[in-house]
């Protein structure tokens with residue numbers, strides 16, 4: 001050992017180790033720690049964390065575990081803006097506010113903001129869609145997928161779950177194919193050569209990282225270039241044992257700090273620290289679109305909402321849908337402070353009711369005469385303008401306003417039922433923006449834009465009548481409904497749905513109509529490909545996978561599946577009739593079926609179908 005190192009160590013461990021007086025068991029072990037670890041130990045003691053070492057035995061016993069404890073501390077320190085010192089200080093302050101019952105919206109009065117309300121299929125909507133397609137080549141997508149989906153109770157990652165079982169396409173595949181279709185459509189509109197590759201970042205966590213990577217790798221990235229996709233893993237944060245923000249030890253490992261997820265708000269700090277935003281800026285990206293793991297309808301709403309951002313010049317545009325009172329989505333709210341400040345921001349679903357009650361709305365979160373809450377529902381699809389986003393993150397480093405939600409043992413609020421932690425949400429990003437920032441929102445019908453898969457069958461069945469179930473059943477049925485309604489609007493005679501009950505949830509069953517994003521991204525695509533005199537019966541299934549497939553005088557009563565390369569132009573006409581595909585009820589408790597089927601309450605019995613595959617270029621016609 002070099003003499004200078006010897007001196008330094010002896011200095012710390014023998015001579016001047018008074019700083020460790022509050023943790024005698026740590027003091028005895030200083031000799032096994034590196035200088036960096038000793039610095040971390042000093043920091044922990046300074047922050048009142050001596051209890052972490054009270055059980056430490058003599059040097060020589062469990063030394064490996066002691067070192068791995070510090071490795072974890074080092075990781076926790078590095079992954080939080082400002083390190084653990086900031087985390088603990090923020091925690092103390094938020095815990096004190098929580099104990100005092102301080103309302104985070106103190107001094108603010110809520111009111112209903114005004115935003116862009118769009119109507120599917122009208123001239124304005126179609127103009128915005130065209131604009132969105134033009135801008136798509138300047139977009140980058142960010143998918144937050146670090147959550148485990150505890151409410152759904154599904155064992156795998158939600159991105160691997162089929163969004164519908166007619167084609168069995170999982171959410172991630174659908175998202176990637178939609179982005180690739182946007183890329184192609186946008187480039188086609190550019191004069192000259194356009195070789196834009198729309199980047200996709202996926203935020204994962206320890207819970208989801210490996211399976212997400214595996215899903216991508218085992219499917220060749222669903223057609224994306226491997227360097228087009230980047231995974232950023234969020235770290236968990238330390239749990240807090242009490243109001244003094246003493247860190248909690250893992251009940252199963254006393255050399256480990258217990259950790260829990262910090263929330264989707266981490267995405268901003270991760271994008272900032274990864275350097276990816278500047279790379280995007282240099283390659284001409286202008287818009288960053290954030291989205292969540294299970295919304296099979298989302299890409300039907302992307303083109304028009306991107307069009308709104310572009311035409312209005314919004315720095316922040318949140319996509320929203322009419323919200324049913326008490327629905328588990330935040331409300332977009334205008335908050336006006338007594339001092340004159342205003343902001344338009346998401347008020348999370350658990351905070352909206354208390355905020356309204358505290359500000360003179362005795363009934364809290366209730367529907368108005370329209371049958372919906374007057375506050376539009378935030379679906380957490382945000383479009384940020386990259387230049388202003390980078391400017392803001394350079395100031396904040398991506399730190400987002402946090403909150404804490406401890407479950408107290410009793411009304412004295414002195415101890416917790418279980419450890420808690422700080423959390424943050426990505427939609428709180430606008431909270432720190434200057435008043436000059438252009439923050440807006442776009443409202444679209446829920447049938448077109450929002451059908452997440454969040455609730456397990458039991459909880460979904462308990463949702464108040466008239467409110468959306470947000471289950472695998474409703475998420476799938478919503479896709480069929482949206483596609484049916486879009487074709488209806490384009491002039492196809494689509495039979496009315498029938499009402500059925502799956503896993504205790506009453507849903508409308510429309511014909512199972514599916515198309516790949518490359519067939520139609522926007523309504524004008526559908527109109528170009530759907531000619532006159534078409535009809536589809538309620539029991540029918542239609543799957544279109546091919547760019548140049550046209551419906552012209554088709555009368556479908558059964559199942560038709562078309563797979564065609566882009567060079568093949570296929571016309572579907574005349575009558576197609578067969579026994580088709582039948583939905584069969586299954587019970588979610590019946591473990592003879594795979595979990596991803598059980599959670600929706602049905603399987604498809606593929607009795608008879610017409611399947612046509614076109615692998616050569618040319619013009620083809622099906623139907624008699």
Ligand SMILES: O=c1ccn([C@@H]2O[C@H](COP(=O)(O)OP(=O)(O)O[C@H]3O[C@H](CO)[C@H](O)[C@H](O)[C@H]3O)[C@@H](O)[C@H]2O)c(=O)[nH]1
Pocket residue numbers: 144145146147148203205234261262263264291292293294328329330331346348349378379380425427452454
């Ligand atoms: O630490 C986390 C937690 C969640 N997520 C991801 O964030 C997304 C949203 O998570 P949840 O589905 O659990 O979110 P909530 O339902 O609690 O609520 C959020 O989504 C709603 C709409 O779906 C509303 O917009 C609401 O205001 C917003 O907070 C998911 O893709 C999830 O994977 C992470 O990446 N990391």
